[in-house]
Amino acid sequence: xxxxxxxxxxxxxxxxxxxxxxxxxxxxxxxxxxxxxxxxxxxxxxxxxxxxxxxxxxxxxxxxxxxxxxxxxxxxxxxxxxxxxxxxxxxxxxxxxxxxxxxxxxxxxxxxxxxxxxxxxxxxxxxxxxxxxxxxxxxxxxxxxxxxxxxxxxxxxxxxxxxxxxxxxxxxxxxxxxxxxxxxxxxxxxxxxxxxxxxxxxxxxxxxxxxxxxxxxxxxxxxxxxxxxxxxxxxxxxxxxxxxxxxxxxxxxxxxxxxxxxxxxxxxxxxxxxxxxxxxxxxxxxxxxxxxxxxxxxxxxxxxxxxxxxxxxxxxxxxxxxxxxxxxxxxxxxxxxxxxxxxxxxxxxxxxxxxxxxxxxxxxxxxxxxxxxxxxxxxxxxxxxxxxxxxxxx
Amino acid sequence: xxxxxxxxxxxxxxxxxxxxxxxxxxxxxxxxxxxxxxxxxxxxxxxxxxxxxxxxxxxxxxxxxxxxxxxxxxxxxxxx
Numbered sequence: 001x002x003x004x005x006x007x008x009x010x011x012x013x014x015x016x017x018x019x020x021x022x023x024x025x026x027x028x029x030x031x032x033x034x035x036x037x038x039x040x041x042x043x044x045x046x047x048x049x050x051x052x053x054x055x056x057x058x059x060x061x062x063x064x065x066x067x068x069x070x071x072x073x074x075x076x077x078x079x080x081x082x083x084x085x086x087x088x089x090x091x092x093x094x095x096x097x098x099x100x101x102x103x104x105x106x107x108x109x110x111x112x113x114x115x116x117x118x119x120x121x122x123x124x125x126x127x128x129x130x131x132x133x134x135x136x137x138x139x140x141x142x143x144x145x146x147x148x149x150x151x152x153x154x155x156x157x158x159x160x161x162x163x164x165x166x167x168x169x170x171x172x173x174x175x176x177x178x179x180x181x182x183x184x185x186x187x188x189x190x191x192x193x194x195x196x197x198x199x200x201x202x203x204x205x206x207x208x209x210x211x212x213x214x215x216x217x218x219x220x221x222x223x224x225x226x227x228x229x230x231x232x233x234x235x236x237x238x239x240x241x242x243x244x245x246x247x248x249x250x251x252x253x254x255x256x257x258x259x260x261x262x263x264x265x266x267x268x269x270x271x272x273x274x275x276x277x278x279x280x281x282x283x284x285x286x287x288x289x290x291x292x293x294x295x296x297x298x299x300x301x302x303x304x305x306x307x308x309x310x311x312x313x314x315x316x317x318x319x320x321x322x323x324x325x326x327x328x329x330x331x332x333x334x335x336x337x338x339x340x341x342x343x344x345x346x347x348x349x350x351x352x353x354x355x356x357x358x359x360x361x362x363x364x365x366x367x368x369x370x371x372x373x374x375x376x377x378x379x380x381x382x383x384x385x386x387x388x389x390x391x392x393x394x
Numbered sequence: 395x396x397x398x399x400x401x402x403x404x405x406x407x408x409x410x411x412x413x414x415x416x417x418x419x420x421x422x423x424x425x426x427x428x429x430x431x432x433x434x435x436x437x438x439x440x441x442x443x444x445x446x447x448x449x450x451x452x453x454x455x456x457x458x459x460x461x462x463x464x465x466x467x468x469x470x471x472x473x474x
Contacts, residue, residue, distance in 0.1 A: 271445045
């Protein structure tokens with residue numbers, strides 16, 4: 001029989017613990033996360049595996065809070081920590097200090113290096129940035145033809161400013177060859193011409209996912225574009241080299257869609273306002289004309305056939321009626337579509353403006369629209385909504 | 395819709411907006427004779443309707459830029 005003394009389970013486990021824990025007091029382990037489970041206690045349990053083995057792991061609650069990433073099944077990571085033995089169960093596990101995605105360190109370094117290089121060349125200088133067109137008619141969008149980004153941007157643009165032609169220049173936005181495709185797409189867009197604006201768009205993702213936008217070839221293509229470029233890559237917190245070189249950086253693709261076109265409701269108001277001013281000016285001109293005729297009619301020296309002037313007068317009446325009818329028609333055009341716009345049009349009426357605290361200044365019965373029309377000691381009349389006062393300029 | 399050919403019908407929304415601004419300016423600032431005022435008025439109405447229609451009725455179009463085998467650009471409607 002075996003002469004050696006048998007060890008108790010506790011004793012051998014203690015020795016294993018000592019051997020393992022002193023053998024692996026600090027290690028870096030690379031593998032794929034699986035069975036990631038955040039326990040209600042706040043501790044994070046997971047397995048780290050590769051094709052040949054798996055290693056159970058745990059990250060205690062106090063460290064879970066310091067994670068910069070959200071660990072997920074399938075994520076390739078490097079975990080730093082130490083091996084501990086859980087004696088009661090006879091298990092060993094990796095007690096994790098940190099979990100970070102594979103390759104981030106290297107990518108980060110490459111990012112900083114290229115950033116410094118291009119900055120030194122002046123590619124990020126603010127005087128290189130071109131202003132974006134106020135109302136782009138044709139917008140080139142470089143993105144994946146199958147991604148949600150295209151659909152999102154299209155929806156927002158349709159809502160905000162539908163008078164836009166969106167030209168998709170398809171490119172893969174991730175993975176092998178994506179950078180070359182993006183650069184080619186930018187060049188194609190420039191060769192094709194007739195675009196007012198280019199948007200580089202991609203949804204959120206990991207640093208690796210967004211990496212194509214950190215490649216030098218893309219940065220150079222953006223810098224070489226004659227069409228202004230908007231970068232719209234990832235989430236708000238994601239910053240890429242493309243963002244620095246682009247003429248404008250939008251925090252997200254959706255934000256880009258909001259920022260590159262004006263809001264149609266505001267424009268409709270501008271149109272309605274212009275329309276109102278056009279009608280109003282013509283009405284003013286008509287009534288001035290009428291006054292002139294009336295003045296002539298009442299003039300003592302006047303001895304020509306009165307009919308001619310009656311006709312003139314009638315013509316003016318007709319013109320005025322037509323103008324009023326047009327105004328009503330124009331309001332009707334909005335009626336169903338936008339009640340508030342009609343109300344705003346009414347608010348543009350100068351009488352109502354007076355109620356909001358505006359006043360009309362007149363000199364010799366003519367409206368004063370510029371300070372240059374006034375001189376010291378000029379007598380003016382100031383009209384408020386509830387009456388007029390006379391005043392003298394200092 | 396009959397627009398005044400004198401200035402040409404504005405093609406893009408932006409051109410139409412610019413023209414409308416110009417008309418307002420001319421009518422408000424200048425001492426415009428009645429005949430000319432009426433012409434500007436008519437043009438102003440036409441242009442504001444164009445603007446309004448572009449804004450309310452226009453539907454965004456999505457097209458795809460491609461290249462044929464000879465390397466010439468093609469623009470085709472993008473399928474939903």
